[in-house]
């Protein structure tokens with residue numbers, strides 16, 4: 001069975017004090033639950049190093065929300081892969097719909113970033129997902145296929161161990177509307193099928209596919225019980241220990257249930 005992975009995407013939220021406090025609370029809860037699931041928090045850039053300090057002694061990993069693909073140099077405002085690993089990041093979120101839509105990131109750029117991250121020791125949480133109009137027009141699978149093929153272009157099976165896919169239907173992000181367990185499972189099974197075609201069953205079976213989009217304490221368990229849902233990427237509900245803790249507990253319960 002794939003080990004469940006729950007990551008908190010803090011987006012552009014918290015400040016130094018509240019970020020540290022939240023990290024400490026997540027670390028305490030993860031330690032209390034035991035080493036049964038993987039947990040990560042992804043704070044804004046300025047807080048990465050301080051949050052890392054709060055996570056010390058726990059198994060909670062640190063993730064960033066973006067990276068640039070080139071080696072350190074003249075790229076004002078950008079951050080290199082080795083800078084992230086230097087401050088203790090294990091993960092980076094790439095392909096998030098907010099970056100695709102608000103910052104105009106295209107599959108080709110996302111692909112370069114994924115290649116750069118995986119060429120070093122940085123894991124990638126690679127986000128894909130369809131817009132509401134895509135789903136309504138029955139284009140969900142076509143969109144997922146385009147984003148997968150574009151984002152993973154020229155990446156061979158060897159790096160797939162460093163990549164986690166996050167299926168995040170755009171209509172479910174921050175809206176309070178969650179995909180039904182059937183919708184999530186359908187999309188995840190499609191993604192795994194695509195990975196199987198591309199990389200073979202052995203590799204595809206090992207890739208974790210997280211669900212993201214209004215995951216909350218009261219829907220986490222049913223979503224995480226789906227056979228192809230291997231964790232969650234949580235935005236809004238990762239911003240307080242009171243909401244994130246029960247999601248971690250739901251994941252630990254699902255892990256125990258096998």
Ligand code: PGA
Nearest residue numbers: 173174213214234235236
């Ligand atoms: P949400 O965000 O949980 O607030 O819907 C998820 C995400 O964008 O990663």
